[in-house]
Amino acid sequence: MLPRHVQIELENLLGSANVIFQSDKLKAYDCDAYVAEKAMPRAVVFPQSTEQVASIVKIFNREQIPFLPRGAGTGLSGGATPFAGEVVISLVKMDRLLHVDFENHRAIVQPGFVNLVLSRQIAHRGFYYAPDPSSQSVCTIGGNVAENSGGSHCLKYGVTSNHVVALTLVTPTGEIVTLGQVHGDVLGYDLLGVMVGSEGTLGIVTEITVKILKKxxxxxxxxxxxxxxxxxxxxxxxxxxxxxxxxxxxxxxxxxxxxxxxxxxxxxxxxxxxxxxxxxxxxxxxxxxxxxxxxxxxxxxxxxxxxxxxxxxxxxxxxxxxxxxxxxxxxxxSPDYMVQDGVIPRTRLTEILARIADLSHEYGLRVANVFHAGDGNLHPLICYDGRIPEQLAKAMDLGRKILELCVEMGGSITGEHGVGIEKIEQMKVQFSSVDLQWQERLRRVFNPADLCNSGKLIPRPARCAEFRQIQTMVEKYAAAFQETV
Known part of the structure; x- marks a missing residue:
């Protein structure tokens, strides 16, 4: 729970209907579409404007309360799972199409605006929005920005970063900034490029300007x-x-x-x-x-x-x-399945699919394959039965082996689903310790107190699972101490 004065402050800011503290309602926010690991948030809040997001973040900074942004919850790597006891800042009510400039092929949306709805609302003028994740009928453009989502047509048209030209952002300290350039090339450092794909660890996107294309x-x-x-x-x-x-x-x-x-x-x-x-x-x-x-x-x-x-x-x-x-x-x-997401050079498709088949036989788990073959973005779906305890562990281990194979073949551990918590240990396979240290330094520039979506994307020196176990112990003893005093 949050301190009572913080709860009152949030309710005065947002209205009591836009602040959730009840445990039965919080259960819906204990994970995203990566369901293998779950944790309860401290609360959930629903802002409806950039200014409200900034005010919320400033309150949490003052109180040193961790927080994270969440879109539709369709992410597949645990990026919106509140493992640090965060308050979830849900952006689903920030769902408006703010402006369309058909002459200059631009649209401005709030982060909770659903991907496919944009194409539907501009279709009458012969336009559409190109990035098309499989979940486009429900996923939000804000979530697409966080993960740098791709889709079936990214071979020719590129991923989300190729279509976002500007962002309004609330930094982890509560400042409102604008990144990118609506028309022309970006001036100065390409901070927009840093933000797209940062998985909600560098700030909270509140407005997005995108390119729209003629059909x-x-x-x-x-x-x-x-x-x-x-x-x-x-x-x-x-x-x-x-x-x-x-x-x-x-x-x-x-x-x-x-x-x-x-x-x-x-x-x-x-x-x-x-x-x-x-x-x-x-x-x-x-x-x-x-x-x-x-x-x-x-x-x-x-x-x-x-x-x-x-x-x-x-x-x-x-x-x-x-x-x-x-x-x-x-x-x-299959009763349960785990979606993986890796990239390899397309010339090695035959080889890696044979290796995946061998691993499937070795682990005794079926693997169904569907993927963007044109750019080598694999999506092996590992079938298992969660009612059999050892099968979840086997499925997770098989997924790790597949990602390591992708790196071995000159590819990547993710093409569009992000790292989140699911692939965080594989970052050590993809990058050197020096690489990761510099990424952490960049994160600290934007997120100095590490309050915004902590423990995602970039691995800490200790394994994340171990970190979470230690954190749980600390919270347990802290609670016991509070009871004694």
């Missing part, structure tokens, strides 16, 4: 079935090698196809195939027709089982809905 004149979508994962993987590399830059290249393996075909978006994937590629090209009408034919030709060079274009927009939407449904669909074939 392409023409789109062609191709579905290709392969007898082997190797043939599908080789096709991806060959497409790029021959100068074809699709808007998206997505791959699913047989286990994942089984899962999504059990959902409402039933495509009818053949049981005898090992992998499917969903390839989309877009642009001007004349160029797209030629590019789609080149995609078909290259697929045929790699022992494709069958390949065809979508016959109409309805079929195209079905294929994409099937792909977007992949994560939740795994719940139809």
């Amino acid at each position: 392409p004149e023409s789109v062609e979508t191709v579905l290709a079935y392969f007898h082997t994962v190797a043939d599908a993987s080789d096709t991806v590399s060959d497409l790029i090698a021959h100068g074809v830059l699709p808007a998206a290249v997505e791959m699913m393996d047989q286990l994942m196809m089984q899962a999504v075909d059990k959902s409402v978006y039933h495509v009818g994937y053949p049981p005898e195939i090992a992998a499917v590629l969903l390839i989309e090209v877009d642009g001007l009408q004349a160029g797209v027709e030629d590019m789609a034919q080149r995609v078909l030709d290259i697929c045929c060079r790699h022992n494709v089982h069958s390949v065809r274009r979508a016959v109409n927009e309805e079929e195209r939407k079905l294929w994409w809905s099937s792909r977007k449904m992949a994560f939740p669909a795994v719940g139809r074939i």
Whole structure:
């Protein structure tokens, strides 16, 4: 609980309906979509303006109360899990589209504005917002900024950092600052680049200016079935090698196809195939027709089982809905699952998928694969049964092994889901101790008291799990001491 005077101050600032202290209501905020580790927040508050966020942060600085920002809670790495007993600053009520400048291709949104809603609200003028995470129907643009989210079309259009041009930010000490440049190049140091992807450890974003794009004149979508994962993987590399830059290249393996075909978006994937590629090209009408034919030709060079274009927009939407449904669909074939997120050079797709299959056999846990094949961003989903205690530990260990393989192959431990708490120990695999020390120094510049989302992204000298155990002991003895006095 918070001190009574702080509770009263927050209720006077926000209204009692926007401050939660009751334990039964707090339970909904004990984790994000990474459910393997949970912790209860001290309270949850719901600001509705930049000024309210700044006032809240100043109160917490004065009282030395830790806090963290939270969007829709769809994050997959535990970035919004309150392990330090934080107050959660929920931004879901800051959900307005503030301004659209169609002439200059810009929009300003609050952080709680849902990703897909932006495209829907500007579609009547022929515009859309390009970053498209699988959770885009529910995830917020503020959360996308925190994780530097990607999506299926990031191969051609880039990730969130390629579309954010300016931010209004409340620093961890309560100052309101503006970063970036709405038009033209950034002047001075690129602090905007530092902020996007910082996972809520450097401040709380309250307004976001993004680029909006004109919808392409023409789109062609191709579905290709392969007898082997190797043939599908080789096709991806060959497409790029021959100068074809699709808007998206997505791959699913047989286990994942089984899962999504059990959902409402039933495509009818053949049981005898090992992998499917969903390839989309877009642009001007004349160029797209030629590019789609080149995609078909290259697929045929790699022992494709069958390949065809979508016959109409309805079929195209079905294929994409099937792909977007992949994560939740795994719940139809497994009681529990853990989503991983690593990156490798796309030329090593065949190799790493074979290694993942070996690890799956070694651990006795099924792994369903769906990923952005065009840029080598893997999403292995590790299936386990949480009712069997040892299986969660095995799943977490298998996930760590997969991430270490990604680094070994010249890749990264995350492409778009962030580090949070899930991958924090793998930061030591990705970076040297000197690298991590400099990242920590940068964090301290913005977050000197370490009150804002402490214990995320950058590992401390001790293991985070050990740190949390020690913290729990300290809190236990502190509480006992208070009772004696």
